[in-house]
Amino acid sequence: MVLEKMALVGDALSHVALPGLALGFLFNFNPFLGGFAFLFGSAIMIWQLGRMTKLSFETIVGALFTIALAVGILIIPEPELLEALFGDISQVNLMDTVVAAIISIVAISLTKIIYNKIVLTMISEELAISNGVNVARINLLYLLLVSLTVAIGIKIVGTLLVGFLVVVPAAAAKTISSSLIRYSVLSSIFGAISSFSGVLLSSYLNLPAGPLVVLSGITIFAMAIIASMTQK
Amino acid sequence: MENPNDNILNVSGLSVKIQNQIILDNINFKLKRGTTLAIVGPNGAGKSVLFRTLLNLIPYTGKIEWGDRVRIGYVPQILSVKDIPISVKEFLSIKKASNIDEALNSVGLNKDILNKSLDALSGGQLRRVLIAWAIIDKPNVLLFDEPTTGVDLDSEEAIYEVLKRFTKENEVTLLLISHGIHIIRDYSDYMLALNKCVTFFGESKEIMNPSLQKIIYGETHTCLETRP
Numbered sequence: 001m002v003l004e005k006m007a008l009v010g011d012a013l014s015h016v017a018l019p020g021l022a023l024g025f026l027f028n029f030n031p032f033l034g035g036f037a038f039l040f041g042s043a044i045m046i047w048q049l050g051r052m053t054k055l056s057f058e059t060i061v062g063a064l065f066t067i068a069l070a071v072g073i074l075i076i077p078e079p080e081l082l083e084a085l086f087g088d089i090s091q092v093n094l095m096d097t098v099v100a101a102i103i104s105i106v107a108i109s110l111t112k113i114i115y116n117k118i119v120l121t122m123i124s125e126e127l128a129i130s131n132g133v134n135v136a137r138i139n140l141l142y143l144l145l146v147s148l149t150v151a152i153g154i155k156i157v158g159t160l161l162v163g164f165l166v167v168v169p170a171a172a173a174k175t176i177s178s179s180l181i182r183y184s185v186l187s188s189i190f191g192a193i194s195s196f197s198g199v200l201l202s203s204y205l206n207l208p209a210g211p212l213v214v215l216s217g218i219t220i221f222a223m224a225i226i227a228s229m230t231q232k
Numbered sequence: 233m234e235n236p237n238d239n240i241l242n243v244s245g246l247s248v249k250i251q252n253q254i255i256l257d258n259i260n261f262k263l264k265r266g267t268t269l270a271i272v273g274p275n276g277a278g279k280s281v282l283f284r285t286l287l288n289l290i291p292y293t294g295k296i297e298w299g300d301r302v303r304i305g306y307v308p309q310i311l312s313v314k315d316i317p318i319s320v321k322e323f324l325s326i327k328k329a330s331n332i333d334e335a336l337n338s339v340g341l342n343k344d345i346l347n348k349s350l351d352a353l354s355g356g357q358l359r360r361v362l363i364a365w366a367i368i369d370k371p372n373v374l375l376f377d378e379p380t381t382g383v384d385l386d387s388e389e390a391i392y393e394v395l396k397r398f399t400k401e402n403e404v405t406l407l408l409i410s411h412g413i414h415i416i417r418d419y420s421d422y423m424l425a426l427n428k429c430v431t432f433f434g435e436s437k438e439i440m441n442p443s444l445q446k447i448i449y450g451e452t453h454t455c456l457e458t459r460p
Contacts, residue, residue, distance in 0.1 A: 116326045119318065123311055130287045130306045131327075178349035179319035 011163025012065035014150045016042040018072025018159050021084040025077050031084070032096075035154055038068070039147035047140045057143070072159075087158035089199055089209040100152045107148045114141055119180065156195070157210035165191055168217045172224035176231065190220050240265040240302060240373060240405045241286075246294035248278070248285055255281045256292075257429045257455070263422075265299065265372075268399060268406040270420035270436055274449050277426040279409045280309065283375050286407070302373055305366035309377040309409075313350040313358070320353070320361055321346040327368050335364040339394050356387030360394065367398060374399065376408040380415075388412070392419045413439050429455035 020038030024031025046060045053060075076084055083091065111118070117138050120128040125135050146166065153162035173186035198213025205212070239262045246259040256278045263269050271279045285292045287306055298304075313323075324332045324346075333343060339360040350358060359379055366374055379395065380388040396419055399406045410416055416423055416439045423439060425432035425448040433456065438444055447454065 116328075119316070119322075120326055122316055123313055123318075123323075124308050126284065126287075126289055126308045127306065127311070129289050130304070174317055177317040178352065179317060179347070180322050183317045 011167055012061045013039065013042065013046075013146060014154065014159050014162040014166070015065040015072075016061075016068040017151065017154055018084060019068055019075065021080075021154075021159070022072050022076035025080045025084075026075065031080070032151070032155055035159070036147075036151045039151050040144065042068070043143040043147045044140070047136075047143055050139070051136060083158070085158045085160045086208060086210045087154065087156045087161070089156050089202060092155055096155055100155075103148055103152055107145055107152075110141065110145055114138060118142060156199075157213050161210045161214050164214045164217060165194070168214075168221050169194060172217075172221040175224045175228040190217065190224075194220060238264050240299040242295070242297040243286075244295045244297075246282075246285065246292055246296060248281055248290065248292045250281070250290070254428060256285065256426070259294070259426075259430055261424055261430065261433055263405060263407070265405055266399075266403045267422060268396075268408070268420040270416040270423040271407065271409045271426060272411070272416060272423050272439070272448055273426040273431070278428050279426055280377055282426065283308075283377055283407070283409065286375065298373075303369070303371040304373045304375060305369070305371035306375040307362045307366050307377065307379065309381055311362070316350070318350050319346065320348055320350060323350055323361065324365060324368060327365070329368045331368065332364075335368040338367060338398055339364045340390070354387075355381075355383040356391065359383055359387075359391050363391070363394060363398075367404075370402075371404065372402075373405045374407070376406070378409050378411070380410075380412075388415070395419070413445070427455075431456055 017035035017039050020034030020036065021031040022034070023029075024034035042064060046057055046064065049055065049060045050057055072084070073081065117128065117133045120131060120133055121135050121138050128135050128138070149166060150162055153165045156162075157165065169190035170183075170187045172190050173183050177183035177186060194213050194217035197216040199209050201207070201212045201216070202209035241261075241263040243262070244260050246256060247254070248256040259282065271282060273279055281290065283306075284290050286296060287304065288296075321332070324335065329335070332346070336343065336345070341357065341360050341364065345353070345357065345361070350361065353361065359381075363376075363379070366376070374395075376395070380391050383391065392415055395406065395408075398404065406420075408420065410420075416436050420436040422434065423432070423436045424430065427448075431447055431454065432438070432444060439448075
């Protein structure tokens, strides 16, 4: 998302999960399945609206996420609102962890398959089309993969802060990377360090994990910026 | 007698409308294998649109007939490489070709550049890498939209020399868009002047004729009567 100049899309997209979470709480099914379904549906809607209207993904997501946030806050039962917005690591059980691991493997494998096509599309859509890439299909797959990634993080840091995990570790990696492989590896490492240190601090300080994950990540981001400035 | 197999491209009655505006109107021309065609004309004449149409990137009416076994290498004018941390090696590896060293050698670059980030390259180096990208899977047609954008004059000549040598050695047909009059004269065989319609089609040396320059780049122009 950072390379596509769609950092805010990654952030805002996470908010569209809120009505799905609300339905889960209201009708007693796993709220994260509801959030997942809303993310997927929204990704397809954003893609289709983008094709029909020629509006940028950023504009469409900008409109969609405010509506979703408003509807979600209105219908979600108040006791669960905080959990949905900020996540709760203590509610994550073994099954959630296994599901998250499986989804991660699927997302990484799919990304690997279409990796070259995504990169080419980012460099130039014309170049990609002239090399036989179906750009519309790649854009859809890409949005679905972002939805998957966002969905994994919702349980831990909530819909408000999960966008951070999509954007900030990648932004930190970009400032000190000269190749895609370095960028990919550093993004993953920074994301993992932010999450682990945030969760550890949370149990040590007895504070919510979500904000601490964000603060750990911001520290890495600041260090990366300083490192990139000293490199120049 | 003309052998139709000599032609690698045959365009007839080609017209393009974008949002109800005529961008290209009844374009007709043929191109022989192994020749270089410069597409010239003022800004907004439809040069880049013609390229995109030839690549089937935008809808059109009329006919575009490429010769048998055509493999096209294309480099657009604008690329977003400045925003992506991608090394030269990673960029050239996208095409999964095994002859990266050979392609670099053809454009006068050595292997030291492979680990550099694309956004750390000079304008001339970047354009050479893009040429390497275009030729790496051995195309027999190359389409270059202003191949020396953002390049200083010395590097410009060097890049055209590279293109000329490569196209002659490999019998590649080259279509290029350029604004440089000397470049058109020295590095292309024929030129197609556009201003939505065809205003001139002929040998490139004619570009030095001042009255023709007025027709090609002037505000008033006359469409050439071209036939398929």
